Amino acid sequence: MKNYDVIIIGGGHAGIEASLASARMGAETLLITQNLDHIGQMSCNPAIGGIAKGHVVREIDAMGGEMGQNTDASALQFKMLNSSRGPAVWSPRAQCDKVLYQRRMKQQLEKTPKLHTHQAEGLSFVTEKGKVIAVQTQFGDKFEAKAFVLCCGTFMRGLMHFGPQQLPGGRTGDTAADAISDSLKNDLGLELMRLKTGTPPRVLAKTIDFDQLERQDGESGKFSYWTRDKAYETIDRGGIPQMPCYIGRTSAETKRVITENLHLSPMYNGSIDAIGTRYCPSIEDKIHRFADKDSHQIFLEPEGVFTEEYYLNGISTSLPVHVQNQIVHSIPGLENAEIARYAYAVEYDVVSPHQTLNSLALKPWPNLFVAGQINGTSGYEEAAGQGLIAGANAAGLVAGKPPLVLERDQAYIGVMIDDLVTKDISEPYRLFTSRAEYRLLLRQDNADRRLSKIAYDYGLLPYEKYKIIEEKETLINNEIERLKNERSHGKSLWEHLSSHKNTYDSVVGESDFSEEIKEQIQIDARYECYIQREKQQVERQKRLAKNPIPEEIDYLNMTGLSNEARNKLSRYRPVDLGQAARIDGVTPAEIGLIQVHIKRWEESQKIKA
Amino acid sequence: MKNYDVIIIGGGHAGIEASLASARMGAETLLITQNLDHIGQMSCNPAIGGIAKGHVVREIDAMGGEMGQNTDASALQFKMLNSSRGPAVWSPRAQCDKVLYQRRMKQQLEKTPKLHTHQAEGLSFVTEKGKVIAVQTQFGDKFEAKAFVLCCGTFMRGLMHFGPQQLPGGRTGDTAADAISDSLKNDLGLELMRLKTGTPPRVLAKTIDFDQLERQDGESGKFSYWTRDKAYETIDRGGIPQMPCYIGRTSAETKRVITENLHLSPMYNGSIDAIGTRYCPSIEDKIHRFADKDSHQIFLEPEGVFTEEYYLNGISTSLPVHVQNQIVHSIPGLENAEIARYAYAVEYDVVSPHQTLNSLALKPWPNLFVAGQINGTSGYEEAAGQGLIAGANAAGLVAGKPPLVLERDQAYIGVMIDDLVTKDISEPYRLFTSRAEYRLLLRQDNADRRLSKIAYDYGLLPYEKYKIIEEKETLINNEIERLKNERSHGKSLWEHLSSHKNTYDSVVGESDFSEEIKEQIQIDARYECYIQREKQQVERQKRLAKNPIPEEIDYLNMTGLSNEARNKLSRYRPVDLGQAARIDGVTPAEIGLIQVHIKRWEESQKIKA
């Protein structure tokens, strides 16, 4: 049997980026997944990106990941959300051909040197001297490696709910992965928790009355920084055409049906113990919580070119199937719609993330990394972002590199992981721009400028790619320099450009720069003072973070802490004061206390030595 | 809930043609299948057609089915097998892009008017007064209809074997369907039996040394009669390119590995009770049975454009996975090959076909039809052919039409179904040209001339299509008439043409006829006397079949029959003397006996009346 450096378990969105990152860093990498045909399957929405999620896709792309290019190559339509607002919240989003996305992704993995794909279910870990040394599969194979990344998504003890019907499974069409969950608990002693998520019904095109719906076409745009020379229209998508989405609304009848049947929802009658996401609520949640609203918007999204199924974005539900039929038929345009697949909710095990480091290694098992939905997040992009970091760190560990940790001022991925490991999760975690303190730094348009160097330095991005960004950066900086020095009407060109009335073209006139570079300069000029302010905040935060917290600090016996702070600090064990300060329920006064405590402890150590 | 005419359970190759046939005949048709994404999945080989199977695809196509066109639209390469031999055994075969085949087929169903696709597992049948009236699904839905077609493939109590490892499942990636099997036994009182089939491992392209293999390219050709104006090269396949296959051979080392490990095969150590197919044997079967052969040929077939997986045609096995690795590595060119998916065998329940009529209705349940692998066959084409007949008959029953039964002299599909219902099955049934008595009548090139009228008359084929064949037939007949009347050198042109030295062109010279028509005329002329002889045999057989056997005939008390004949006749209950004569173990003398017995019975009835 081959000797692997890194083994990834689970070929979802997290496992994909983890596998690619690891192999691209030169580690002999094995991906074990239950069904090769389901690599990169979109369990829910056939769409990538959106608010804050689009930022993450750009970040993954900037660091050499695949999600952006794969989305571009399978897009049915592209949209820049929030484009009427400030650049910090612009968010790219694409509707994809679900099957093309999957197939192309599978092939990317298969083609990648040093990456080996193997169909099997991982059942349990074998440990030796505090390290994980092997994973055992259903076929009795025992694969050894130096580091492992676990990316089981919604599959660990997955249980699907269709109203009162319960079926074991990771999602429809896939069996659950129960054994690995037992192994985490029993062999590795990890604490697991239970979360849930849901998906709406799919209906058949020929039964939809599109005339009653509002048509929404896409625009030109794309995710990847690496195909900048290719227009959206010229990307090779195997000839698939562009497709519109449609907008509809629920009616008073929808509200009535749901209100009358609410007691049948497993979320409301107690059959699901797990906690669902507040941010992707089911239609019964929405009707229940926003009782004053008469109608909710829904999007009808095509699932692909070779299917007549439409995804009903907005009516995720776990109500019984007969109620689902009534809900669908109550929506104007869907009076005669036929449900091809019913909506359902799925409950699954999560590795409680207080056991995890920012590198995504587990605190008690330093060569086992966790990424994706099993860390308590929800969403393909969140999963992929974690996968990239976990895969890089697994390969980094094998190569003897220090961990790769993105900071909160460097990437949404950093914000997300830091949130996960410092905040109690009580529902699936989803990214929002509001989760970031430094939104003007973390824009979707500058992910390459923020992250490509980091990725290149860590070995994730080849020099040919990094060079492009390096050259772009030089061009931008030189031009900014020039604009600051050249003056007209008593002000520098830079000052002119900082006015919202002006554009680069109006200030400079004709130039050789690409639209991309002009846009960067313009944003830098316009938002300079806000950006500067955020940078100062970052500095302050960094100074705080410079104070590492020794592992030996004992919160339980520290006087002056509230019980909540004491418990959370013991649970999360923050690595520095910055992280401690971000824990919900820990006050600035308590941070001061801890700081004093650390000083005292350090002095006592000196005396001992 | 909608009122359906016909409900099909199972969206494999049988269920697909059944659904389409039923809906095209105007019946409101519901297809219930476990996973919509797996409609038309090729569980094994990514290829359609081959010896005798290619004939069936042509027959399906001639009758308005979809398999031929779908194959053409997803073909990676086409070949006419046996083209150096006589026209009776020419057999078209195409390698397909597995995923494209599936996706396109799914969409064909979704687009078909009156056909409704629904994702669910059918659990049990509800009966009333000797009729099936509804099927119940896992979601608690109870769908009613006037006729049902069951097409569960390898899924009923499916059990997969990877050496000693046993996993329940219909095939990898799909759960088994156990409940419906229980319902057949317990609710419907049917007799089930157990069969098995197997599939080889898939290996990754980047680990194959193609230089050690022999490359095989395809040729120009296609299945469908309905795209005759389109050249192979111009069929829309979404831009997928053509791909070669490769030929390799097992080595002495392969033989050694298998011989040493034979005791580990569940087929040899008794862990599989079911019976496998002699015609698609596993590699251990081949090594065991042909012990004198040093080496066996294998074909490496691409699984599609968007995958690097290759199918190892020829080494299907259920040996343990570590032995599979050794087998693969013993093949020159595969020394370093990595297995992405292991080979396995699957065992499943079959509805013993002696309970089935030639219409594919079940004798005790006249509105429940069965088609495909659950009738004991193996192969996509065999399944699809049955599906078409079962679907047509289900819709025909609802419309009050007499059953559509293809005779042994009309179609391979007829031969197959008649074999199934008259012969004891002890292994999965596969079609061969040798199974047909009238091979010169049942050619792959004349399926349209044989079957389009039958399909049109039954309502399966629209007039626009039938008209094309009608016109072709007229052209052929008029031309044959002319050739018979026109003379040169003392012989009619027809007589000249009957010589194997001549071709239509050499005899007639320039003409306006298409190659297709010229080929038909040439074959008709060359093989006229053989064709005539077969037609006479058909007539004799028909005279025998004119003697229907009354249902009341009691074989158990008929003197003069051998025990074997008595048992088989009671079991199969042939509908006429022709069918009785085809039952294995029933002699011509016994047929005479039965004939006398019938006469006597009829006279006794007359007296009674």
Ligand SMILES: Cc1cc2nc3c(=O)[nH]c(=O)nc-3n(C[C@H](O)[C@H](O)[C@H](O)COP(=O)(O)OP(=O)(O)OC[C@H]3O[C@@H](n4cnc5c(N)ncnc54)[C@H](O)[C@@H]3O)c2cc1C
């Ligand atoms: C019903 C449903 C509804 C959802 N709704 C939403 C939504 O509304 N919004 C949203 O943002 N997200 C939603 N999601 C979540 C989204 O699908 C996930 O966030 C995303 O797919 C997570 O990616 P992942 O890589 O972590 O795991 P997954 O995509 O779940 O992939 C896990 C992979 O690991 C494999 N695997 C698991 N265990 C093993 C094992 N032991 N051995 C080998 N392989 C294994 C599985 O086969 C699978 O391929 C939904 C998911 C489901 C199932």
Ligand SMILES: Cc1cc2nc3c(=O)[nH]c(=O)nc-3n(C[C@H](O)[C@H](O)[C@H](O)COP(=O)(O)OP(=O)(O)OC[C@H]3O[C@@H](n4cnc5c(N)ncnc54)[C@H](O)[C@@H]3O)c2cc1C
């Ligand atoms: C491992 C393996 C190896 C094989 N090897 C060969 C080979 O070497 N040569 C060869 O010619 N053939 C082979 N076959 C057989 C070939 O796949 C079948 O002959 C063909 O697919 C049969 O078509 P079908 O329509 O009868 O059933 P299938 O293609 O098996 O389709 C059955 C469908 O019904 C659905 N279904 C089943 N039960 C239910 C239910 N209760 N409710 C709803 N849906 C249901 C399933 O999900 C599936 O979609 C192999 C099959 C397998 C699994």
